[in-house]
Amino acid sequence: MANAPRNAWYPLTWSRDVGRTLARHKVLGIDLVVYRTERGEPVALDDVCPHRLAPLSCGKLKGDAVECGYHGLTFGPDGACVRIPGQTTVPTSARVRSYPLREQMGLVWIWPGDAALADTAPVYDLPQYHSPLWHAVEGEALHIGTSYLNLADNLCDPAHVSFVHLSTLGNAASEDIPVQHEVVGKGVVVWRWIRDAPPIPLFAKYGNFSGHVDRWHYYHYDAPCIAVIDFGSAEAAAALDPAERDRGLRIFACHFITPVDAHHCIDHWLHVRNFALSDADVDQRLHEDFRTAFNEDKEILEEIDRVERTRPETRRIGLAIDAAPKKMRRIVERMIDAERSPLAAE
Structure with missing residues (x-):
């Protein structure tokens, strides 16, 4: 989206709606797969497997990782690929983007821009x-x-x-x-x-x-x-x-x-x-x-x-x-x- 800045906190969804199932969301035209880890931390990844571009939201949540439903490539909460069935080496290019998230006022907030800037930017609070x-x-x-x-x-x-x-x-x-x-x-x-x-x-x-x-x-x-x-x-x-x-x-x-x-x-x-x-x-x-x-x-x-x-x-x-x-x-x-x-x- 050309008419929205990237370096800002945006509401992603209600905290109450993020759980241990894979959910699809879109913010600023970016397709995301969203879930919580076993410790309760929210995760948002680009909703696309870098192999054949299948949406990760069509896959399965295994522990804290997402398994692609097409060929089983598995990605951790940081977006790095942790498993490729049938081969032992995992190329560094096998990863998806993981987005900074915060929880405030009952909402999960996402930072779509430069992740290095997110830590110093406060989330709105009333x-x-x-x-x-x-x-x-x-x-x-x-x-x-x-x-x-x-x-x-x-x-x-x-x-x-x-x-x-x-x-x-x-x-x-x-x-x-x-x-x-x-x-x-x-x-x-x-x-x-x-x-x-x-x-x-x-x-x-x-x-x-x-x-x-x-x-x-x-x-x-x-x-x-x-x-x-x-x-x-x-x-x-x-x-x-x-x-x-x-x-x-x-x-x-x-x-x-x-x-x-x-x-x-x-x-x-x-x-x-x-x-x-x-x-x-x-x-x-x-x-x-x-x-x-x-x-x-x-x-x-x-x-x-x-x-x-x-x-x-x-x-x-x-x-x-x-x-x-x-x-x-x-x-x-x-x-x-x-x-x-x-x-x-x-």
């Missing part, structure tokens, strides 16, 4: 995910038929909520509230406050508010694949300062994006909240609410992808709300340029 004052609930892996950058556009864009998510995350009170943004490091933060307005359907359901609320959206995008939305509500009479958001009902909706190929991505989503910490019923109801909302995004994004394919000549117009998504894409472009040529990136 402090509230680990706090006893918050409650984290894993979501799903939503497959969306569009470029990961189109999904990233959506996740840098509070304005769409007022029109796409009227049954869950938005209402008309926010339609004309402008958004603000700033570039922070290799990311963008986009935000707005809606003061003294009716609560959105989701918080009306869980907040038991007596009247109007103040509510906020902070969209934190960290290039190239992480978007965390901090949103919540509090009684308008409380007149919360932005630094006091923990006094209201507050949720972090986390979106960890896997670019599969040019027209397919996966949104691994979860939420972290500061209310109803031990209520399994709220877990399930919120899960259904978020599933509804994110499938609304899926529907519109797949339609956009269809139009992009069928009408590539159509020009787009720019609006004020596009400033943050444009800067997000420039950040990604600079990351790609830096990999191709450090001088060009500067």
Whole structure:
């Protein structure tokens, strides 16, 4: 994939879905076979035997090694061939690439680029995910038929909520509230406050508010694949300062994006909240609410992808709300340029 940097941590799949069976995955157009060793460590190898190019995922897991299902060549977790049936010598060329992996926030993350750079690059972490004052609930892996950058556009864009998510995350009170943004490091933060307005359907359901609320959206995008939305509500009479958001009902909706190929991505989503910490019923109801909302995004994004394919000549117009998504894409472009040529990136 030409529109995604390689030197970054990408979500591969949920940790809960990696076990002692061979599974196929694709990230940045790279076919992978994924499994766990007997000690529980995740492994990702190129899904191709270098002999006749049979997919290793069609083979068998033997101990910690993968046996090709065509001629029995066997590869260890580091990608080196450890056995060739019928001959005692193993050429050094008999190996496949093994990718650096980490586990964080319930996900296995993969580094598709220069492996030497992976050890010094931290994997994204949300402090509230680990706090006893918050409650984290894993979501799903939503497959969306569009470029990961189109999904990233959506996740840098509070304005769409007022029109796409009227049954869950938005209402008309926010339609004309402008958004603000700033570039922070290799990311963008986009935000707005809606003061003294009716609560959105989701918080009306869980907040038991007596009247109007103040509510906020902070969209934190960290290039190239992480978007965390901090949103919540509090009684308008409380007149919360932005630094006091923990006094209201507050949720972090986390979106960890896997670019599969040019027209397919996966949104691994979860939420972290500061209310109803031990209520399994709220877990399930919120899960259904978020599933509804994110499938609304899926529907519109797949339609956009269809139009992009069928009408590539159509020009787009720019609006004020596009400033943050444009800067997000420039950040990604600079990351790609830096990999191709450090001088060009500067």
